[in-house]
């Protein structure tokens with residue numbers, strides 16, 4: 662732990678007496694890849710008030726903050742994350758108001774779908790089985806089974822680092838493939854309002870189950886992963902999984918990581934992977950696709966924490 666953080670330890674515990682605080686917490690326990698070194702400080706607020714207090718203290722102490730949802734789309738460095746990680750899964754309330762659902766950002770997508778089904782509300786069946794939080798899904802504009810988050814969301818509450826809270830109306834035109842307007846805003850989504858419509862409970866549940874079963878059958882939950890590693894790009898003429906497959910990379914191993922033998926665009930932790938093992942496979946894929954096909958594969962997974970310039974240099978062109 663850096664010296665400055667050590668000196669801050671008592672101060673933080675005093676200022677945030679009500680909040681769960683952990684120091685040197687391995688991020689491997691909070692990411693779906695199950696890799697990642699320690700965060701200097703992990704804060705786990707249980708209400709928007711606590712979250713706001715955390716942001717205030719971080720601002721006053723000049724600490725960098727990373728917002729963590731379900732950790733299902735991240736590759737955290739083996740050296741971990743300097744500064745503060747704010748874990749949002751403690752904000753998990755889900756309410757129904759007429760045909761709308763108001764979900765706290767840290768609620769799991771699964772829970773929000775379950776509440777919708779319980780109330781006979783249709784429209785979000787396509788999301789069932791998507792790992793992670795509803796706030797993370799909005800931030801990423803997650804998409805699957807013919808739908809995407811932008812089609813459901815009507816507004817979201819954003820808490821800025823200086824403590825200002827504002828409601829943002831979300832128009833579909835502000836979103837695009839894997840992009841949301843929130844990626845350009847500095848702030849934490851604290852709740853998400855989704856517009857649904859009346860449906861028949863049995864039909865809703867049947868569609869949810871069908872989507873979930875399809876993920877199981879495709880091997881999504883066979884090993885720790887972050888789902889699709891690279892974005893798809895229509896200009897490439899084939900899904901990225903097929904491209905990597907045809908390049909002969911499916912099944913390739915580096916240390917404890919592998920490109921899944923069952924899917925070219927799912928990279929997996931075989932049990933003992935380090936983040937650098939996964940990085941090696943990403944670099945191999947990008948370089949092979951560039952040299953053999955003259956295309957640039959763009960990672961969907963976000964690189965978080967203490968990566969060196971040398972480590973990420975081979976990806977400089979493709980990291981947004």
Ligand SMILES: Cc1cc2nc3c(=O)[nH]c(=O)nc-3n(C[C@H](O)[C@H](O)[C@H](O)COP(=O)(O)OP(=O)(O)OC[C@H]3O[C@@H](n4cnc5c(N)ncnc54)[C@H](O)[C@@H]3O)c2cc1C
Nearest residue numbers: 730731732733734793794796797798803804805850887888
């Ligand atoms: C098995 C598997 C299957 C998957 N299938 C799909 C799929 O079909 N489609 C798809 O799109 N994705 C898929 N993913 C990727 C991932 O599940 C989604 O991107 C998910 O929406 C990320 O949510 P999260 O809460 O885990 O976000 P995290 O991974 O924790 O964070 C992602 C980004 O969002 C930011 N963020 C998170 N919460 C907030 C917040 N409240 N306010 C501001 N910023 C925030 C984080 O800072 C980070 O930059 C899959 C992943 C796995 C493991």
